[in-house]
Amino acid sequence: MTEEIVLSVKGIEKNFTGTKALRGVEFSLRRGEIHALVGENGAGKTTLMNIISGVFKPDAGEIFVDGKRVEINSPHEAQKLNISFVHQEIALCDDVTVAENIFMPAINESKSFTVNFKKLYSEAVEILKPLANIRPDMPVSELSMSNHQIVEIARALSLNCKVLILDEPTSALSESESVALFKILHDLKNKGIGIIYISHRMGEVFSECDRVTVLRDGNYLGTYNINDIDRKEIVNKMVGRELDDTYPPKKKRNEISGEVLFEVKDFTSNRFKNISFKLFKGEVLGIAGLVGSGRSEMAQAICGIRPVKKGKAYYMGKELKLNSPGESIKKGVVYLTEDRKIDGLFLDLSIVKNISAMDIPKISGKLIISSKLEENQANNYVKIFDIKCRGIQQSVRSLSGGNQQKVLFSKILTVNPKIIFMDEPTRGIDVGAKAEIYKLIRKLTESGVGVILISSELPEVIGMSDRVMVMHEGEKTGELVEENINEKQIIHMASGITK
Amino acid sequence: MVDIDENPKMNPRKNIFSTAGQALNNFPEINLIFIIGVVWIILSFLSKNWNTWGNIRAIMMSFSIEGIVVIAMTIMLIVGGFDLSVGSVMALTMIISGKLFLLGVNPWIASLIAIIIAGCIGIVIGFFVTRVGLNFLITTLAIMVVTRGACYVLTKGTPLSLFELPASFKFIGQGRLSGVPFVIILFFIIVVFSDFMLRKSSVLRKVIYTGSNERAAILSGINASRVKVIVCILTSSLAGIAGILYMAKFGGATAQFGTGLEITAISAAIIGGASLSGGKGTVLGAVLGVAFLQIITGAMVMLNVNPYWQDFIRGLILLLAVTLDHIRQTRRRSA
Numbered sequence: 001m002t003e004e005i006v007l008s009v010k011g012i013e014k015n016f017t018g019t020k021a022l023r024g025v026e027f028s029l030r031r032g033e034i035h036a037l038v039g040e041n042g043a044g045k046t047t048l049m050n051i052i053s054g055v056f057k058p059d060a061g062e063i064f065v066d067g068k069r070v071e072i073n074s075p076h077e078a079q080k081l082n083i084s085f086v087h088q089e090i091a092l093c094d095d096v097t098v099a100e101n102i103f104m105p106a107i108n109e110s111k112s113f114t115v116n117f118k119k120l121y122s123e124a125v126e127i128l129k130p131l132a133n134i135r136p137d138m139p140v141s142e143l144s145m146s147n148h149q150i151v152e153i154a155r156a157l158s159l160n161c162k163v164l165i166l167d168e169p170t171s172a173l174s175e176s177e178s179v180a181l182f183k184i185l186h187d188l189k190n191k192g193i194g195i196i197y198i199s200h201r202m203g204e205v206f207s208e209c210d211r212v213t214v215l216r217d218g219n220y221l222g223t224y225n226i227n228d229i230d231r232k233e234i235v236n237k238m239v240g241r242e243l244d245d246t247y248p249p250k251k252k253r254n255e256i257s258g259e260v261l262f263e264v265k266d267f268t269s270n271r272f273k274n275i276s277f278k279l280f281k282g283e284v285l286g287i288a289g290l291v292g293s294g295r296s297e298m299a300q301a302i303c304g305i306r307p308v309k310k311g312k313a314y315y316m317g318k319e320l321k322l323n324s325p326g327e328s329i330k331k332g333v334v335y336l337t338e339d340r341k342i343d344g345l346f347l348d349l350s351i352v353k354n355i356s357a358m359d360i361p362k363i364s365g366k367l368i369i370s371s372k373l374e375e376n377q378a379n380n381y382v383k384i385f386d387i388k389c390r391g392i393q394q395s396v397r398s399l400s401g402g403n404q405q406k407v408l409f410s411k412i413l414t415v416n417p418k419i420i421f422m423d424e425p426t427r428g429i430d431v432g433a434k435a436e437i438y439k440l441i442r443k444l445t446e447s448g449v450g451v452i453l454i455s456s457e458l459p460e461v462i463g464m465s466d467r468v469m470v471m472h473e474g475e476k477t478g479e480l481v482e483e484n485i486n487e488k489q490i491i492h493m494a495s496g497i498t499k
Numbered sequence: 500m501v502d503i504d505e506n507p508k509m510n511p512r513k514n515i516f517s518t519a520g521q522a523l524n525n526f527p528e529i530n531l532i533f534i535i536g537v538v539w540i541i542l543s544f545l546s547k548n549w550n551t552w553g554n555i556r557a558i559m560m561s562f563s564i565e566g567i568v569v570i571a572m573t574i575m576l577i578v579g580g581f582d583l584s585v586g587s588v589m590a591l592t593m594i595i596s597g598k599l600f601l602l603g604v605n606p607w608i609a610s611l612i613a614i615i616i617a618g619c620i621g622i623v624i625g626f627f628v629t630r631v632g633l634n635f636l637i638t639t640l641a642i643m644v645v646t647r648g649a650c651y652v653l654t655k656g657t658p659l660s661l662f663e664l665p666a667s668f669k670f671i672g673q674g675r676l677s678g679v680p681f682v683i684i685l686f687f688i689i690v691v692f693s694d695f696m697l698r699k700s701s702v703l704r705k706v707i708y709t710g711s712n713e714r715a716a717i718l719s720g721i722n723a724s725r726v727k728v729i730v731c732i733l734t735s736s737l738a739g740i741a742g743i744l745y746m747a748k749f750g751g752a753t754a755q756f757g758t759g760l761e762i763t764a765i766s767a768a769i770i771g772g773a774s775l776s777g778g779k780g781t782v783l784g785a786v787l788g789v790a791f792l793q794i795i796t797g798a799m800v801m802l803n804v805n806p807y808w809q810d811f812i813r814g815l816i817l818l819l820a821v822t823l824d825h826i827r828q829t830r831r832r833s834a
Contacts, residue, residue: 368699
């Protein structure tokens with residue numbers, strides 16, 4: 001492998017209305033390496049990449065491509081310099097074919113009045129063949145999440161990119177899809193493409209990347225060969241303080257009473273069938289499975305958000321009817337959504353109003369809301385969770401990911417839930433906030449709340465669950481306890497090999 | 500996950516509106532009060548009749564009844580919808596109550612029946628939007644045309660003359676209490692009441708939640724469909740109440756009355772800070788918005804602007820208001 005530098009930046013500064021997002025950041029990328037960029041939310045990773053890909057202009061600093069100083073004023077100019085950015089929120093046109101999406105930049109540049117579809121398809125096949133088995137004439141809306149990402153990568157390749165930037169590409173992918181993605185990335189690396197890889201997942205950084213650059217609060221903390229540093233050091237640099245163990249200790253098997261807190265029998269809908277499980281008092285039940293295995297759909301159905309064909313739920317032996325979100329919230333069975341921005345929070349409303357949303361009667365008499373009760377409630381949660389904000393009237397949109405998630409938790413806890421289905425409770429939040437949420441989960445179970453944890457991150461499922469239920473294509477494929485909770489077993493069951 | 504200050508989506512283009520947009524974002528009412536003040540001062544220099552009690556009263560009269568519809572429209576915008584049928588629902592209410600009165604029904608009872616019918620139109624809109632799943636644009640456009648058609652069918656195109664209405668009934672549209680027109684007092688009461696409700700009532704809080712993020716509202720246990728239907732009923736009923744006030748004021752009803760009211764109401768609400776993307780809007784903003792539009796109309800009349808040009812100018816104001824709203828939204832998402 002060569003040591004040739006394809007891209008480097010020096011002394012990058014960027015201000016956003018008063019806040020310094022980047023202060024004197026440097027970064028360099030070699031030909032044919034996967035270079036991880038890590039840091040907590042707000043560290044400036046995405047801002048730096050937006051500068052490199054021409055979305056933002058830096059206030060100060062220099063960018064060099066192939067040793068030559070350049071100015072990148074727009075994403076279009078970045079493309080011309082063979083820099084491609086695969087955004088976290090995938091930007092594809094849903095109703096258009098795969099091939100048209102791949103060649104969107106080329107079609108845009110083309111002088112011809114018509115599009116030669118035959119040629120388009122054959123060229124698309126050529127690009128896609130080494131990546132995945134995707135038909136070029138399929139509309140993108142029919143593709144899975146991981147294939148969306150592959151189409152984006154194919155688009156970057158069609159532009160003959162030398163620098164490929166990926167922003168948390170695996171956050172929406174299942175374990176096996178991630179593995180497939182890394183295989184592709186390693187192939188690209190061997191062809192000499194430099195890859196910048198933004199991630200929150202330390203596991204991936206250590207298993208897949210060559211070097212790592214750490215940012216904290218817009219400052220450059222250093223670049224390291226992955227072999228010269230360990231996980232703990234990196235995390236400490238990111239957070240700027242020593243972290244306790246990420247996962248709080250589990251319950252011992254004999255500490256969990258045999259008392260059944262919550263039970264589900266024979267839940268069936270068009271996305272999953274015959275799901276039954278028990279949740280014992282004091283334990284965390286993890287649910288693992290690939291994306292598309294029906295985990296979230298099942299949780300939503302139990303909470304009355306999706307229709308069910310049949311199935312019964314019991315709390316402490318008594319049957320619960322949960323036909324609508326309103327009804328299930330009243331009965332204390334709540335669903336913590338996997339996507340706080342889409343269906344969790346009211347981004348443009350204040351922290352106060354977000355926290356009150358689930359239990360309006362609690363802050364109002366029959367009809368009229370008491371500002372005092374409402375504000376006290378919000379102040380209370382801000383204190384308990386240490387939500388970092390300018391004040392409770394601040395809009396939730398302007399909070400960081402971790403603080404947004406804390407607001408979401410506050411909202412759910414206002415109803416004093418008995419059972420919480422947590423769908424990806426730590427998605428997209430930084431290490432420090434993750435640890436706090438894990439502690440909170442343990443505290444909840446100790447106080448008698450049942451927690452069902454759905455997660456695509458295997459280390460999280462393994463680290464947090466006292467028992468794990470695995471699903472595959474809408475069916476339960478098994479349950480694991482104690483030392484059987486390990487990656488091998490889970491992946492085995494999740495891929496449907498054992499039944 | 501992306502942080503707000505690092506949103507990769509947008510390259511915040513600098514344009515001449517962005518500063519104005521940001522200023523409006525923080526406290527839209529203040530800006531509007533300022534603009535109204537400036538316009539008012541200019542007009543008082545242009546005409547010595549402008550600053551007379553007669554003129555002020557005329558302007559306040561002119562927006563008091565319309566203002567009720569604007570408040571309704573603001574609440575409609577907050578829930579994330581809008582209603583194009585307010586003008587024709589208003590006319591239909593006038594015609595139904597007028598017809599009933601001519602048939603010998605007590606005018607108060609006739610009005611009540613007509614307002615209930617208006618509320619039923621709201622139920623129909625709510626049904627098509629929440630149960631059938633059509634959008635507000637197409638549903639209320641169709642209802643607007645259907646209702647207007649009904650007005651022509653009922654009147655066969657001839658205006659209803661209602662001079663026979665008893666004085667006690669005409670009082671709500673024409674009367675004065677110690678010199679102040681009753682409609683102004685009524686409007687003031689409605690403003691204070693609805694402002695309080697929008698801040699404090701749990702029902703209208705649900706409206707804000709639903710408009711701000713419908714899916715999050717549903718997951719929070721709010722019955723978003725029911726909330727929308729309630730707002731549809733509220734809007735149509737308030738349009739109906741406005742119709743009754745106009746009928747009492749003019750002592751008549753015509754099939755084409757209230758044409759274009761939807762445009763005025765949506766413009767005023769958006770000028771007042773409500774947003775087409777839902778979740779935003781205040782009663783004070785609505786009042787200022789409609790006041791602003793009526794001041795402009797009054798000014799055009801005073802300055803002898805050709806009536807044909809008046810719609811042209813009103814249209815431009817709407818376009819400007821919607822553009823500012825759009826800039827406010829994009830600023831907020833990328834800032």
